[in-house]
Amino acid sequence: MWSNSELAKRLHIQWPIIQAGMAGGTTTPELVAAVSQAGGLGTLGAAYMNAEQIRAAIRAIREQTDKPFGVNLFIPEPFDAHQKVAESVSRVMNEVRSQLDIPLDPDVASFTEPFEKQMAIVLEERVPVFSFTFGMLDQAWMKKLKEQGVTVIGTATTVREAVALEESGVDMLTAQGSEAGGHRGSFLPDAPSNMIGTMALVPQIVDRVNIPVIAAGGIMDGRGIAAAFALGAQAVQLGTVFLTCTESGAHSLHKRAVLEASDESVVITRAFSGKAARGVSNHFMKLLAPLEKELPSYPVQNALTRDIRAAASKQQKSEYLSMWAGQAASLAKACTAKELIQRLVDETEQVRRRL
Amino acid sequence: MWSNSELAKRLHIQWPIIQAGMAGGTTTPELVAAVSQAGGLGTLGAAYMNAEQIRAAIRAIREQTDKPFGVNLFIPEPFDAHQKVAESVSRVMNEVRSQLDIPLDPDVASFTEPFEKQMAIVLEERVPVFSFTFGMLDQAWMKKLKEQGVTVIGTATTVREAVALEESGVDMLTAQGSEAGGHRGSFLPDAPSNMIGTMALVPQIVDRVNIPVIAAGGIMDGRGIAAAFALGAQAVQLGTVFLTCTESGAHSLHKRAVLEASDESVVITRAFSGKAARGVSNHFMKLLAPLEKELPSYPVQNALTRDIRAAASKQQKSEYLSMWAGQAASLAKACTAKELIQRLVDETEQVRRRL
Incomplete structure (x- = not known):
């Protein structure tokens, strides 16, 4: 059985x-x-x-x-900590940082x-x-x-x-x-x-x-x-x-996004970490979607978005949070x-x- | 039950x-x-x-x-029978036609x-x-x-x-x-x-x-x-x-490809018809993969590849056949x-x- x-x-x-x-x-x-x-x-x-x-x-x-x-x-996995980030990617990420009112081009202490x-x-x-x-x-x-x-x-x-x-x-x-x-x-x-x-x-x-x-x-x-x-x-x-x-320690906005997700709203992105991951589609994913091929690989992009995700979490801005979820998220319940x-x-x- | x-x-x-x-x-x-x-x-x-x-x-x-x-x-579905096919697409398709020794740029009688x-x-x-x-x-x-x-x-x-x-x-x-x-x-x-x-x-x-x-x-x-x-x-x-x-009336090469498929060899392509479809990866799909965005939509591309598929079938060339199959094709058996x-x-x- x-x-x-x-x-x-x-x-x-x-x-x-x-x-x-x-x-x-x-x-x-x-x-x-x-x-x-x-x-x-x-x-x-x-x-x-x-x-x-x-x-x-x-x-x-x-x-x-x-x-x-x-x-x-x-x-x-092996990675190049000194890889040059495409100017197009840096520009979009700095626009997001401006929106969140946090410093541009931050130093990354560790990957x-x-x-x-x-x-x-x-x-x-x-x-x-x-x-x-x-x-x-x-x-x-x-x-x-x-x-x-x-x-x-x-x-x-x-x-x-x-x-x-x-x-x-x-x-x-x-x-x-x-x-x-x-x-x-x-x-x-x-x-x-x-x-x-x-x-x-x-x-x-x-x-x-x-x-x-x-x-x-x-x-x-x-x-x-x-x-x-x-x-x-x-x-x-x-x-x-x-x-x-x-x-669960997931952000309350993440929990809400999962409870409100549909089968179509949960997509694969490399925007947050440089590695393919599935989550509830939001503004940050859409902003970086056209630059998908220029994104640094994991863990570099993951480290580069750390300040953005932290600020979004603090400022309650779901549009810049990574809200991972699977394709059947709509079946989730709070309990x-x-x-x-x-x-x-x-x-x-x-x-x-x-x- | x-x-x-x-x-x-x-x-x-x-x-x-x-x-x-x-x-x-x-x-x-x-x-x-x-x-x-x-x-x-x-x-x-x-x-x-x-x-x-x-x-x-x-x-x-x-x-x-x-x-x-x-x-x-x-x-x-509505389509434009007179849509101009990208030169890059026509060129690759004609290279295939040369390989198959069939007329280039054939007229399409019906879509x-x-x-x-x-x-x-x-x-x-x-x-x-x-x-x-x-x-x-x-x-x-x-x-x-x-x-x-x-x-x-x-x-x-x-x-x-x-x-x-x-x-x-x-x-x-x-x-x-x-x-x-x-x-x-x-x-x-x-x-x-x-x-x-x-x-x-x-x-x-x-x-x-x-x-x-x-x-x-x-x-x-x-x-x-x-x-x-x-x-x-x-x-x-x-x-x-x-x-x-x-x-089944599937081509014997198609049957063989399904029986020999792996979970990774079965992919989505628009190469054969202009509409996304899943089949055993082959040379034709790979040839057109870089041109995916320039391909005519269904049913135009489908009509344009008809001569290629027919010739490939006759000439026993699996590299130009559409060999549709799902992701668990490897579980197929002959019976x-x-x-x-x-x-x-x-x-x-x-x-x-x-x-």
């Missing part, structure tokens, strides 16, 4: 429902702990946090639950938090589950995690990526369909297409790997959960539906994480009986 | 499995009849056929089965078969089910079809399109997810995004309309069928999986339509019991 998957037993969770490790402050310790306490797997989206912040968050989670939880990080320091905390704090996206984990880290008995989860957007991750030794993997909100986890180049829908991606990956597959992308309720299990997944990962939880998990479980049972 | 849906009863079919009305010779009377005879709903993809060809095909179907079947047409004449046959022959894509059906035709008791099915790629189709009086509608092979059915403009995955599209449409919804896009086996029913669909429509049936329907039903039952 769906709730009784090998994966659920291995993770010691009651329901094979994973709350995605969304970066950027959404996954508060309160949200992570509430999800795990309710029988799912909460995940701290720690990619933009420094070592001390990660440690503090992990400890805050543990104060609120003794259930298993995960930590998610971004695999670093990413050091991955080694983030990983050191994951190991020191002995987190039960470690998940990652944007690439493959170095074998040295993989070995250390395995020695500690940490369950390691990678993210694939194609069959090739899934096979590569399995070969690298991950214990399970998330199949991220094109419907998913936030950043695309794609990391293998030279493919004509990597925007593969969940319905097509999950069974093709399930057929090619021997490790458990977690379905992600467009899943918002019991219908999506039952569908993912029908496709052969052993668990589901949901992000958008947790954004509007009481415990507590505990209520949400219970509803998801009840709905999935109803669908199961209806089939 | 899934097989016992209101839709199945209304269409008088044993299994709510619809074979998509793929245009271009794939849906031979033999394929359509075999699918219907096996308890599904076969559909004649008649969009590129003239009135007499449609009549002959319908009669051939009826000689092979007394079960219900459908006919699918494209809704005509589409007259819709009125096609519809007249649908009415005269009293087909049980009429489905359409690329737009809305004029109320005059809708009224005539309803008077004859024909079940009318429209195609939606967004919630807005689904609502518009329901208001127009269709009996049921197909929700075409972004995974689907062949032409996108999108017809309402001014949307930031209409590439919505099946997993996200189906439940959002089901929640907004009161007519039965048929799920399409990325469905290739019992896992996909059970998933679609979990999402709230009352039937599924599959195209790609029928392409490789013995009875008869009867074997396929039986396998789909058995697999769906297995998935149902597993959940």
